[in-house]
Amino acid sequence: MRIRVAHLYPDYLNIYADRGNIAVFARRAALRGHSLEVTAVEPGAALEPWAFDLVYIGGGQDREQALVAPDLAQRGNDLRRAVETGTALLAVCGGYQLLGRGYRGRDGSWMPGAGVFPLETVAGEKRLIGDVLLEADLGDGVSTTVAGFENHAGRTLLDSGATPFGKVLAGHGNDGTSGFEGCRVAAAIGTYLHGPLLPRNPALADWLLARALEHAGGEGDLEPLGDELERLAHAVSAGRARSRGGR
């Protein structure tokens, strides 16, 4: 099947490997006989997100994030509608913050977000930096460990009743104190774990790919791959989080 992917603001939000995450979707889809059609969406471009099976938004430095924030905030209704109708979504780091209701700066300023995730982010004093290991709950009893790296000044506070993406086994997570990381709404996942998140977390990549396939009208059952290198990289990264992750 053809999986339609919208990649939001790749010219602005591309720090650390966001193209790597797309490359993982593409290859893992191709190995199962599917193909990816990626559309880059820059500020001002027309977008009907519900016409896509998967939406990806990455992270950037503060300056680039501020440049795209107004454009993204305007797309809030469209993105919420897409998520409600089953479009899969992965938002990483800055993209995750921007898909909340907004970001409160150190100077009290308020940068409105798209409101896809029920949360707000407040700038903190000290950056939360380090290796992270999560136990992620993907719904329907599916759970997997997710290993990565976080580097954020924002403290993200979930609304009560909101579903976090995972429980922090090692590292800081959303705010350094709650013990939770990220947020999930239907098949939309927001997380601080940046960089090559998907290569070393193939179960997460396949879960998102399966949801995207279902949205495209196909079967969400993906045949397993060998994933020898993926497991090795996951194990090393998980070990790093256990031995030197934040907190």
Added chain:
Amino acid sequence: MGVRLATETSAARLVGRLSRAVGRGGGTTLPGKLLWKVDPGAIDALAARLPAGVAVVSATNGKTTTSAMLARILGPRYRLAWNNSGANLASGVASTLLSATDADLGLLEVDEFALPEVMRRVRPRVVSLGNLFRDQLDRYGELEHIADRWRVAVAALPHASMLVVNADDPLVAELAEGRPQALRFGVDDPRLARPTLQHAADSKYCIRCGGPYVYVAAYVGHLGDYRCPACGHARPELDLAARSIDLQALDASVFDLVTPAGTVRVRLPLPGLYNVYNALAAAATALALDASLDEIVTGLGTFTAAFGRFERIDAGDRRILMLLIKNPAGANEAIRTLEEGRVPATLVIALNDRIADGRDVSWIWDVDFEPLLEQAERIVVSGERAAELALRFTYAGYPASQLEVIPDLREALDRGLALVPTGGELGVLPTYTAMLELRQIAVGRGLVRPFWEEAP
């Protein structure tokens, strides 16, 4: 006067105590670390005793090579206090100043983050700022944050001090705005421009108004001749330029060095356009330190690579070509240089994740490894995060049959050499601590000298 004298006395006492400590210990930064801990103010006095003053060199990429070029140019003119071991934090600076008791001139390569503190203390006569690329965001924070720190440091610099900046980097060029004593250097040869900005280029958007820059020519990453169509902010006039550049594969870079003191043809025996930038920074800094054009031409013409930076190592009947990779911009240029020369058929690529490498290995996904993958017949990935490199290459489509994962550096080096035919060359691309370790292995086998014994 009294305060200064007291500081000097206390420094002198420390020198005595510390040199005894060094006798028992060693290491390039141990005495400096102690001094820095006990009395950071002593550095001020140690710097002030240098009769020809201090020059500091900083940049994300190229500061080690630029200072090594400067040492080569200035060596005949000055006795140098030069931190050639790459110990470029405040403690390394302290060690260098402490041990160079008969030097005339301080030549200090300084870490980007440590620069403001070092500048405040050593009151440099010349400051050379080369470039700002995204690098180890887990350690340095975001690019803008470093730029802000540099802005404050430059504002506090005495007016008599010379500021050397790369005009081709918008964030760096801006630092010289309005300064009476400034030299701006850049590349001026649109034939060598890249057709597009590389993936994940930094500083693509105007520092004044946020609109995208248009490039007359982009040379290395975001470095080039930029202009903002929205507000008109553009690359400033160049005081020093490289023109008519002839990149001679993996052997040399030949160019016209255009300066206020005249134009000379330079033959730099190092490949890569990024090294032309390093040579420009070195030439501008040397001019500010009263060097002649002759000295610059000779110094650059006899330069040999700084350790691990395009360094050729003889390994019996085979050769090793070692290129440090440490961040996307630097790695991209190393790869581009190999691509324009000749990509070795066999490569060892090593990724560590210690503090000096950056604990976050995400940056490897921002590197354009693809030209290497198209041409390399065998790749051995190594280092503590070898598996991450293997994934990077596999997801880029590199065949598993040509890829070997050997985390142990010694084994990987041996395997790489075994894959190279007699007389052939092994390409080795390590991150910082992997480079030091691989070089140590080579030292152990008598193939190279330790870096701290290298002559200027």
